[in-house]
Amino acid sequence: MSDPVLIIGAGVAGMTAAVELADSGVNVVLVEKESSVGGNALDLYKAFPTDDCFYCFESNRWRTGIRKCFYRSALLDQPNIDLKISSTVKEITRKSGEFLVKISSEPKYVDNKKCIMCGLCMEKSKAFYLTSPQCQPQAVVFDPSKLDDGAKEAEEECPTGAINLASEETREEIQVSDIVFASGYHEMxxxxxxxxxxxxxxxxxxxxxxxxxxxxxxxxxxxxxxxxxxxxxxxxxxxxxxxxxxxxxxxxxxxxxxxxxxxxxxxxxxxxxxxxxxxxxxxxxxxxxxxxxxxxxxxxxxxxxxxxxxxxxxxxxxxxxxxxxxxxxxxxxxxxxxxxxxxxALEPSEDPHNILKSLELGLSSGFLAPHESTPENKVRVGESIYACGTALGPAEIPESVTQARAVASLILQGRK
Ligand SMILES: Cc1cc2nc3c(=O)[nH]c(=O)nc-3n(C[C@H](O)[C@H](O)[C@H](O)COP(=O)(O)OP(=O)(O)OC[C@H]3O[C@@H](n4cnc5c(N)ncnc54)[C@H](O)[C@@H]3O)c2cc1C
Ligand code: SF4
Ligand code: SF4
Missing domain, CATH: 3.50.50.60 (FAD/NAD(P)-binding domain)
Known part of the structure; x- marks a missing residue:
């Protein structure tokens, strides 16, 4: 079986690429630094050009009847996607046609697969909160700087045993065949x-x-x-x-x-x-x-x-x-x-561990630039390395989605 594809960033672009690849049978490791997927589009309300959300999502108990998602529910259900939230890539090295990737994940104080959003912990302590009503996975998060007695009580009383206040950071090393940068933009x-x-x-x-x-x-x-x-x-x-x-x-x-x-x-x-x-x-x-x-x-x-x-x-x-x-x-x-x-201005996302530099990728105004061997192919930025969405420069959602699909298509062609 081929190695998985690493996608960095679970905004609209990263989620689209992940779902397209996973639906075609490719294993994907999707690394997102925040506790929720969705990126900058999470709280945009109406999106041009349709003044609605493009990818509809079943409602949940907090916001019944509202449609809003960018493939978010698929991310949790699709068995080929290994979603690592609150995680970052610390290092990537090339090794005979493959990449070795070091990933670090923050402590998992709340197991998002077990949390049923009953709200008990949020009533007991301000250390538990919801990042956004639209957050996905639908789970509360814990801020350790606000640890109090209420949080300890919540850990004992959580009906599903989802809370573990002793959780620690984890580190792992994986091997991947291709890398997709979907790390987006930042509003200055x-x-x-x-x-x-x-x-x-x-x-x-x-x-x-x-x-x-x-x-x-x-x-x-x-x-x-x-x-x-x-x-x-x-x-x-x-x-x-x-x-x-x-x-x-x-x-x-x-x-x-x-x-x-x-x-x-x-x-x-x-x-x-x-x-x-x-x-x-x-x-x-x-x-x-x-x-x-x-x-x-x-x-x-x-x-x-x-x-x-x-x-x-x-x-x-x-x-x-x-x-x-x-x-x-x-x-x-x-x-x-x-x-x-x-x-x-929309500015490039930070690259805290100098991954772009270590892979010797070209930049244009700080955003990723097409690889010099195929400048006409905008989404290919290196050998087996791709980028989509606003990691390539300011772009709207439809354009980000189109690029993500182009990336998935190129990776699939390379595997035939
Ligand atoms: C005010 C405003 C309104 C907008 N309205 C519209 C609109 O109506 N219609 C429209 O089409 N577009 C709109 N946009 C543009 C839209 O936000 C973008 O097109 C879309 O969010 C791009 O998605 P993306 O996945 O490329 O990037 P992002 O949304 O930036 O997602 C990138 C993801 O990568 C993660 N990430 C970044 N660095 C790392 C890292 N090192 N490791 C792991 N994860 C990382 C981020 O946390 C984020 O989740 C608007 C933008 C703004 C600022
Ligand atoms: S008490 Fe447990 S299940 Fe309820 S919201 Fe908190 S973490 Fe989730
Ligand atoms: S789209 Fe261009 S011209 Fe319009 S506000 Fe932004 S930077 Fe200025």
């Missing part, structure tokens, strides 16, 4: 971009944070509220190209932030009762079929200002004064806003 936290004041006022947030605010399964059930005092956010301003197209940060265009900013602007205006939603931009790049978000936003009354922010200052604890230079009118405009939302 624009703390160093002084002109926008991120981190200085609670009502200055990023688009990913706004998506979580507007998620009906979120903390405030999707209401558009100011983080400072939880009052309705009536005046919202969005700023494009924060950290992107900027030689001081990332010179590239993050490609999808115009589309999701407009998606959010439309939701704020039409579903969340915001009075005024303004988008400050340099260019609006609603590429390909997404131009409809621009026309829909205009129709919904979203205001577009071509220009740049010249000043952001707190007016009081809950509102901000913003001065915008409108380059079309050649005028400075003054706004008072409840929520100032930054469309921040």
């Amino acid at each position: 936290k624009p703390v160093n971009v002084d002109e926008y004041g991120y981190g200085t006022h609670p009502n200055i947030i990023t688009q990913l944070e706004l998506a979580q605010v507007m998620d009906p399964l979120g903390e405030d059930k999707g209401q558009l509220l100011r983080p400072s005092d939880k009052a309705p956010a009536k005046n919202v301003m969005m700023v494009q190209c924060v950290g992107s197209r900027d030689e001081n940060y990332y010179p590239y265009c993050s490609k999808i932030c115009c589309v999701y900013a407009l998606k959010h602007a439309i939701i704020a205006k039409t579903e969340r009762d915001a009075n005024r939603v303004s988008v400050v931009y340099i260019d609006i790049r609603t590429y390909d079929r997404h131009e409809r978000y621009y026309s829909d936003a205009r129709e919904a009354g979203v205001e577009f200002i071509r220009g740049r922010i010249t000043q952001v200052e707190p007016l009081d604890e809950d509102t901000l004064n913003v001065i915008v230079y409108d380059s079309l009118l050649d005028k400075y405009l003054k706004f008072t806003v409840d929520l100032f939302v930054l469309s921040s």
Whole structure:
């Protein structure tokens, strides 16, 4: 039997590649550093281009009747997938056509296969919590820094014996035939971009944070509220190209932030009762079929200002004064806003153990680049090494899924 395929990252791309390969009879080891699969798409609420989730998932007891998944349930049921959550790859070495991989997994305080989500432990101790209502596997997680007597009681009383507070980190070494990088992207936290004041006022947030605010399964059930005092956010301003197209940060265009900013602007205006939603931009790049978000936003009354922010200052604890230079009118405009939302750059994921360097993989702006021998084949980044989704650069979900399927297809062809 052939060695398994290693996939690093269980976001949309990694999950898709895992399921496609597993369904074709290939064993897969899927390593995810977080305690839940899903990656950045876990809490996005509506996804363009359909304004719905693409891969539907049976509901669970916490959120009956809601469809939302990206192959997540298949990951747990498919016997060919060995899903290792809260795990990281520490080292990879090539050995005569194969790869030796060292994997380390955090202590398994809660056995996710045994947890039935009864909630008893969460009632007894704050050390147990749910990372997200959509988390998969559907199981609570334990934070050892919050260990208290309640946690010990929960360990004794858990109806399925799922809790083991003495659990320890495990390390293992496996041999794999191919490697797939699906380690995704990170939304830049624009703390160093002084002109926008991120981190200085609670009502200055990023688009990913706004998506979580507007998620009906979120903390405030999707209401558009100011983080400072939880009052309705009536005046919202969005700023494009924060950290992107900027030689001081990332010179590239993050490609999808115009589309999701407009998606959010439309939701704020039409579903969340915001009075005024303004988008400050340099260019609006609603590429390909997404131009409809621009026309829909205009129709919904979203205001577009071509220009740049010249000043952001707190007016009081809950509102901000913003001065915008409108380059079309050649005028400075003054706004008072409840929520100032930054469309921040999408940056490459971290590579904490220098795996990319050790495999001598090529990079382009920090993202994985096609292998030089087959530059036309975007998903092949090395000999028996592939990448898909946003590990290759900013991409939407359909594109990430298409690339993941291309990777699965290439690996299957190589095995014939
Ligand atoms: C605000 C916002 C709104 C968006 N809205 C939409 C939309 O409406 N429609 C749409 O199509 N797209 C949207 N996107 C884009 C969407 O998030 C991405 O296309 C999608 O999440 C890409 O999936 P991925 O698997 O490539 O990466 P990710 O979602 O980033 O997943 C990567 C996974 O790899 C894991 N990982 C990273 N490094 C390691 C490591 N070293 N070891 C183990 N695991 C690792 C991460 O924890 C994560 O689970 C939006 C993005 C943002 C920021
Ligand atoms: S008590 Fe046990 S089964 Fe219930 S939620 Fe906690 S870990 Fe899961
Ligand atoms: S997609 Fe739009 S907001 Fe994002 S970097 Fe490109 S032009 Fe700027």
